[in-house]
Amino acid sequence: MKNNFGNVMKGAIILSGASFIAKILSAMYRIPFENMVGNLGFYVYQQVYPIYAIGMTFSLSGFPVFISKIIAEQDDIESKYQISKRIFDVLVVLAILCFLFLQLGSTQIAEAMGDIKLEVIIRSVSWMFLLMPFLSVGRGFYQGIFNMTPTAVSQVYEQLIRVIVIIGVAWYAVRHHWSIYKMGAWAMFGSTLGGLVALLCFVGIFIRLFSRKSHKHSIKYRDLVKRLMTEGIMICLFTALMVLLQLIDSFTIKNNLEIYGLSSIKASNIKGIYDRAQPLIQLGLVIGVSFSSTLLPSLTAAIEKKEKTTFENTASSILRISLGIASAATVGLLALLPEVNKLLFGDSELSLVIGIYLLGIILMTVINSYSSILQSIDEYRALLIGLGVAFLTKYILNSYLIGKFGIIGASIATTASLLLAAITIILFSSIKLEILFRSDGYVLKLLLISCIMGIVVKGLSILLGYLLGSSRLDVGIISLICIPVGVFIFGILAIKFNLFTKEEYMAMPGGNKIIKIIDKLNGGC
Helix, strand or coil: CHHHHHHHHHHHHHHHHHHHHHHHHHHHCHHHHHHHHHHHHHHHHHHHHHHHHHHHHHHHHHHHHHHHHHHHHCCCHHHHHHHHHHHHHHHHHHHHHHHHHHHHCHHHHHHHCCCHHHHHHHHHHHHHHHHHHHHHHHHHHHHHCCCCHHHHHHHHHHHHHHHHHHHHHHHHHHHCCCCHHHHHHHHHCHHHHHHHHHHHHHHHHHHHHHHCCCCCCCCCHHHHHHHHHHHHHHHHHHHCHHHHHHHHHHHHHHHHHHHHCCCHHHHHHHHHHHCCHHHHHHHHHHHHHHHHHCHHHHHHHHHHCCCHHHHHHHHHHHHHHHHHHHHHHHHHHHHCHHHHHHHHHCCCCCHHHHHHHHCHHHHHHHHHHHHHHHHHCCCCHHHHHHHHHHHHHHHHHHHHHHHHHCCHHHHHHHHHHHHHHHHHHHHHCCCCHHHHCCCCCHHHHHHHHHHHHHHHHHHHHHHHHHHHCCCHHHHHHHHHHHHHHHHHHHHHHHHHCCCCCHHHHHCCCCHHHHHHHHHHHHHHC
């Protein structure tokens, strides 16, 4: 059990580190990008961004997780290669269909978003879907044999190239007075270039994959397509749940803001400010998503070997670690939100709206972790119901609340849809939260620690604001002081209240140092 647990946690740490770097890049490029192209330029880019993000999520963590689960089920390396080859064939067909849908339907999609000029950007992003089979199979194969390094490296390369292209395009577009739509199309094409570079990490596996000729029995294409359309699509949809809710925003916010009484330009500007929440929520979700994406192969192996204790302990520890870190990140962001908003984007507009949206970090962490656990035991009913509840709630509330209360309605709709989805999944699943959280008062401890940290950080930020001022430089200094203070307070209180077990601390980066601190604190008591 210890070896298996150690392998999955090491994999989670590798992916968490790579995801953190990638999310930092993904968040940081938006700062100069938004400042260069303005709220309207940001709106144009973010309207189509969910389409890119769906494709990226499918090829980064959706299909790879599904593929890794199938790979983990195979008994020998030859079977792993054969099943990978067949999955690749199926995904090629799916990728071509997605490409053609976006190319041929770009005009209709743009019209539904309320801006016909977006069609050129939609066509631009369609090319990256052709890379999905290569990236999905490459990442899924390595994750299925518990080797997370290729996925981690490819993820960093993909984001690095993409960010360089986007910033370069924004700079050139502003310098040469391009339209925001032409700028958006070329910036979005950076995702395809990033994917091509990431593909270099998997050249070796595809050479071996296509050079092998074996008649070994493998899953039939019909059965594989059936599993892909059920398990695979379900994993992808839940992995991309937040992005899919953002896609609903792309189709509903601008149109409903106009119903609320705003002009087309004003509605686009407000949507651009509202979209500032997306890079912030990405950063908050990085740990939870990374741990969840490495969870399925380990849990599948435990189920295959009928190791119930291993399954429950692994699932419990990953959920507790992910939720703990996600809660700390959420409360810290909320306490510093006006300052962070102004620091990153030049003003603190819509901070309340963004704050409500960021509550989704905690809810998405619970959903991602819980859904991974259920997928490992092939339990999809609760997930399907929860998914339907999330989409239906988001669409209905967006249509009603935005037209009645303005842009804050979109944030309320997102948080409410995630909350109802989480409750639905827990109620309809066979595994209850109390089993995963054990009987050590974890939730109450986490709530108390988070509240104390949030109050201290908020109080300190207010005090520093009186002493320093409210310029962009001032709020930058305040953030640089308050963030490490918040991390320190959460860490010390987590140790004092025994929020995590020693084994869970050891799974975190710097686990040995944390254990030494715990021993010193216990020795001093």
